[in-house]
Amino acid sequence: MNIIDSMLCKGCDICISVCPKDVYAKSKEVNSKDVYVPYPANQEACVKCGLCEISCPDQALYVDREVE
Amino acid sequence: MAVKENPYKKYLREDRLPHIFCPGCGNGIVMNAFFKGLEGSDVDFDNVSMVSGIGCSSRIPGYVKCDSLHTTHGRALSFATGLKVGNPNQDVVVFTGDGDAASIGGNHLIHAARRNIDLTVICINNNIYGMTGGQISPTSPKGSFGTTAPYGSRDVPFDLASLVTAAGASYVARWTTAHPMQLAKAITKGLENKGFSFIEAVSQCPTYYGRKNKLKTPVLGMDYLKANSVTKRRSEKMSEEELIGKIIVGEFANRPHKELCDNEEDLVNENYDGGLAIKSAFWEEF
Numbered sequence: 001m002n003i004i005d006s007m008l009c010k011g012c013d014i015c016i017s018v019c020p021k022d023v024y025a026k027s028k029e030v031n032s033k034d035v036y037v038p039y040p041a042n043q044e045a046c047v048k049c050g051l052c053e054i055s056c057p058d059q060a061l062y063v064d065r066e067v068e
Numbered sequence: 069m070a071v072k073e074n075p076y077k078k079y080l081r082e083d084r085l086p087h088i089f090c091p092g093c094g095n096g097i098v099m100n101a102f103f104k105g106l107e108g109s110d111v112d113f114d115n116v117s118m119v120s121g122i123g124c125s126s127r128i129p130g131y132v133k134c135d136s137l138h139t140t141h142g143r144a145l146s147f148a149t150g151l152k153v154g155n156p157n158q159d160v161v162v163f164t165g166d167g168d169a170a171s172i173g174g175n176h177l178i179h180a181a182r183r184n185i186d187l188t189v190i191c192i193n194n195n196i197y198g199m200t201g202g203q204i205s206p207t208s209p210k211g212s213f214g215t216t217a218p219y220g221s222r223d224v225p226f227d228l229a230s231l232v233t234a235a236g237a238s239y240v241a242r243w244t245t246a247h248p249m250q251l252a253k254a255i256t257k258g259l260e261n262k263g264f265s266f267i268e269a270v271s272q273c274p275t276y277y278g279r280k281n282k283l284k285t286p287v288l289g290m291d292y293l294k295a296n297s298v299t300k301r302r303s304e305k306m307s308e309e310e311l312i313g314k315i316i317v318g319e320f321a322n323r324p325h326k327e328l329c330d331n332e333e334d335l336v337n338e339n340y341d342g343g344l345a346i347k348s349a350f351w352e353e354f
Contacts, residue, residue: 003072008085012092012274017287035091052103054248057096057286058086059074 001042001066011035013034015052015061021045022054076103077111080131087131092286094245094271096194101248101269102161105255114161119148121173123165124199125192139248142173145180154240157327159188159259166193166207170226176204181235181264187327188258188265191228194273202276211311213280229268233321238263240320243269246294247317263327270315327338
């Protein structure tokens with residue numbers, strides 16, 4: 001499961017736009033800074049390319065690469 | 069079990085996070101690309117010292133867990149030259165913005181490139197003075213708006229990568245924040261190159277440049293950079309009219325030649341056979 005740290009996320013939506021597989025979507029919950037933090041809505045589609053990790057300006061995103 | 073956090077967060081001072089950059093600022097992406105480039109190169113992170121001047125991008129070294137030096141406006145390269153010549157074994161990285169490198173520190177930039185001193189300069193070019201309120205910078209494209217140009221900028225902007233290439237740097241590349249992987253690769257090459265390496269990272273500024281130029285959200289800014297960038301090889305076949313408003317990305321120069329510290333060492337060896345009376349950083353027995 002990919003994790004977005006709600007303490008660090010500033011809600012720029014770069015992860016939503018940059019993902020080639022449209023994994024992320026905007027959630028309806030706000031964090032302590034009144035930001036709508038994205039969440040991995042389409043987790044199965046993730047191919048672990050890491051583009052969202054390197055494009056996250058706030059170092060809030062973690063891509064789970066562990067194989068079960 | 070590994071910690072489930074961003075892989076680039078381990079290089080940052082966590083007590084200072086979240087950093088002060090605006091939401092969607094390109095500085096964070098360039099920072100990530102720098103860490104990725106560092107991991108790919110043979111440079112040891114403990115041996116890196118970072119120097120910066122004044123500006124949004126120059127706040128980056130304050131968040132990184134390494135030796136850092138925050139200096140006066142535009143003079144980051146002069147301080148870095150002193151740091152490098154004082155101890156040539158360390159890897160000095162300079163983070164600078166477009167106002168810092170091209171405007172007030174323009175002279176330092178071209179002369180550092182001319183002398184080919186072994187520095188890695190990462191210039192984050194967001195086309196505007198972001199920290200002071202959106203004034204037009206020397207790299208603002210012709211026709212772009214800012215607080216000092218309400219009718220659009222009338223001047224031709226600096227092409228920083230070509231300027232530094234002409235000044236004699238040994239490695240020059242330009243990428244945008246929409247190409248983070250290529251940027252990381254260029255930073256790896258710059259870190260490993262012995263000589264002056266200049267990497268220009270064109271970045272979005274949603275707060276000031278974006279607000280004045282109809283690129284209000286970070287996503288719009290990144291899409292604009294992606295749509296308007298042309299690779300160097302493709303740009304050679306295009307006419308000048310077609311290239312107006314385009315960002316030429318790619319490797320501008322890769323021509324290693326003798327570096328300043330090596331030149332100085334040779335000078336000492338040739339003229340004094342190594343037996344110099346003054347203390348020198350090049351000799352361990354002093």
